[in-house]
Amino acid sequence: MKYFELLEPHDIEAIHNNVLRILNEVGIAFDYQPALDIFKKAGCKIENKTVYFEKLMVEELRAAAPSEFTLYGRTDEHNVVFNTDALVMIPCYGSPFISDLDKGRREGTRLDFQNFIKLTQSSSVLDMASTVPCEMSDIPIEKRTPEYIQTVLTLCEKPLVVSKDARTMRAAFEQCQILYGSKQDLIERPRFISITDSFSPLGYDETMLKMLIYCAENGIPQRIGGLGLCGLTTPVTWAGNLSQMMAEALAGLVLTQLIQPGAPVVLNNSSSCADMRTLGLAVGAPESAINCIGTAQLAKFYGLPCRSGGAISDSKTVDAQAGAESMMNLLTSAMTGTNYILHACGILEAYMVASFEKFILDEENCGIVKHIRKGIPVTENTLAFDAIQDIGPMGGAFITHPHTFKQYRSLYNPSLFDRSAYLKWEEKGSEDISVVANRIWKKRIKEFVEPDLPEGMKTELKSYVEQGKVDR
């Protein structure tokens, strides 16, 4: 397999030199004294809160981060390997609203949250779980974090994405200890990864820095970097955006490596453009795909896994725009080789909404792009010369040939998309595919079987939440 590329080697060199120059001459602001102390100790030049990086240091510490690491699930079949060829699908994260065809757009509840986790666990294409697929707006805000973690650890066996702040990370780390053993066990077999955001342009705020330091000290892998709004928080040109975003990601990576050399990092750049008429984020724009391609190329140059892409759309409803934009972003991820695909299912409205029907649509989309990535096996058997000779020129049919019987299961089998003839489709009620998706997610929830977990662990998780242990 060879990835789609837009940048020539000399372009990558030019962007990388620009990254180093930005880090060295413009610097990155770190709005948290303990972080500045770490850089000071490492001998960096600091003015006010801005750190200036020596090129050699950046190069050395970038090389210290591993090119491959594993996140562990409850059982080994759920383990996920991150490297520069991985294609890890993770559902929607952190949308303030949810929607479904029955009750429309609204704030999410405990029930909605549980349902998203059930869909994640029962998904054949999702590799990991989000710990905030939506908010539980029906429980007090300070109680949410530990219950989110408890819910996901109880209902789902896949590795997790956790974020928000150091308190949340601690909640996840401590709750994972209930299931998976000591701190040392978790450091050796990490169960979750962060979303450590830069604050564009060229900064990190206190909340993120506290979290970054907590993660680095506790062996928690981090996805580091930001979402630049090209034209607002980054330059409007992609060479400029990529330069700035990689400078931000590498600055975070350097801090991580100063704390713990070899700490696992996924470089992040989930930029897109601002719509210049409204200044709103436009994630369904082709710029989103262009960003994904450039980010993948730079991350491969750095030898590090990266995050970009996702089934993201600006549409307000599960319509043809939602389908096209999400497929554009997902397929670009697959064809250009980004590795940590967050928001791979469910997003509408540029991250504002997690939709149940969109979740099912995107599962199909994820299945499709994963199938394409399986490639074209070329063997004597697949070349099928004998079958072609058996059937011969004109008029024969392969459908009854043994070669077809032996191989047809390698074809993709859709779980949502309709391939029936028009009359059949009309007979079934001329349904828009979102209506079919609505039936599918409700059936999946109804038939969900909770994975086994010893009662003792369940009780301990519950007590961790109820007793507010994270705030002790």
Place this chain on the structure above:
Amino acid sequence: MKYFELLEPHDIEAIHNNVLRILNEVGIAFDYQPALDIFKKAGCKIENKTVYFEKLMVEELRAAAPSEFTLYGRTDEHNVVFNTDALVMIPCYGSPFISDLDKGRREGTRLDFQNFIKLTQSSSVLDMASTVPCEMSDIPIEKRTPEYIQTVLTLCEKPLVVSKDARTMRAAFEQCQILYGSKQDLIERPRFISITDSFSPLGYDETMLKMLIYCAENGIPQRIGGLGLCGLTTPVTWAGNLSQMMAEALAGLVLTQLIQPGAPVVLNNSSSCADMRTLGLAVGAPESAINCIGTAQLAKFYGLPCRSGGAISDSKTVDAQAGAESMMNLLTSAMTGTNYILHACGILEAYMVASFEKFILDEENCGIVKHIRKGIPVTENTLAFDAIQDIGPMGGAFITHPHTFKQYRSLYNPSLFDRSAYLKWEEKGSEDISVVANRIWKKRIKEFVEPDLPEGMKTELKSYVEQGKVDR
């Protein structure tokens, strides 16, 4: 730019050897004596109607076909260059039904036909016109061909795709002479290209062979090859499908080169799989994209432009499935480098329906993939170091910086997709994007301005049709 690839060089070698072996040992049936006579004269072994090809001959004649050629529009701005990097978008062709939101699914009429041509002419993303965007079911079948050509030549200035049979080719050739001069002028500056289909497995029928010979004799470029239904008319494995389809396309190419060495050819493979439950064609399947990738790689190995992909979908309506499947196929074309993108706008139901709303949706999709293909320019200006330094770390905004003002027009500007915030969208009526598309195509038709054409030519075209000159 580097294309996405699934096949390794040794895979391509293995498929190519399989192609040569099929051509040599299994052969291709040509169901038309004049074609067999040409092969006989060239020294080919023939049994019944099956021609067996020497490897050396295939290699030599494949190399005789040009790697680049031009199709000419009415003015030079509409000229289209075909080569192995071209991305030529051509709308829907030959669907038996049409649909729109107002009157639903039905047979097309003269008015529908004219409307599709008006949309083609006024499209900023379509490079060529189809001469059968839909059928005119309200005029007698034998009168359709010349009127189709007349309509397109009158309403549209772009180069054409023409097909069906030799009579249709002659109608197009003679009607183009009214506009563009002598037979020699048309040979030097071809105005249209064919759809010359093989009959899988491994054959060509009389209709297509008559057309192929007419085209080769008159300098008309041809897209040659077939649509294999993997599992039905070709092996169910992709290495087998690609081998058979390339064998079919190359056999047609060889015949073309025997008639006219250097005749321009586009290799075709528009295969997908049959859905194994219904045996119906499934063009929205990921297999369609896999076929596209393999075909592009083989065509580049042969140094010839190719056709595969298109905005094709199995959906019966302009829903999220239609959006996702069409984008999958279009973006794969763009990222893998197929060149002649037929059905780039309008198709639903696996070629059965040409939809007006889908046409508008796909124009947006074509615009998006063309924008992605523009790449990431890397210059001192786009690297934007100075702008990044001006804004500096944390808190600044690029929106008011001169760099943004100078460059923001390079961002993609959607013509259909909605980026507004939820409340704005709700205020406008919470429209599914297909409803917006419905308004857009009707507005485009309403505002259409017919391109200038001397009255004399219009009259002559009309008289060619009315007097039934093609059948003289």
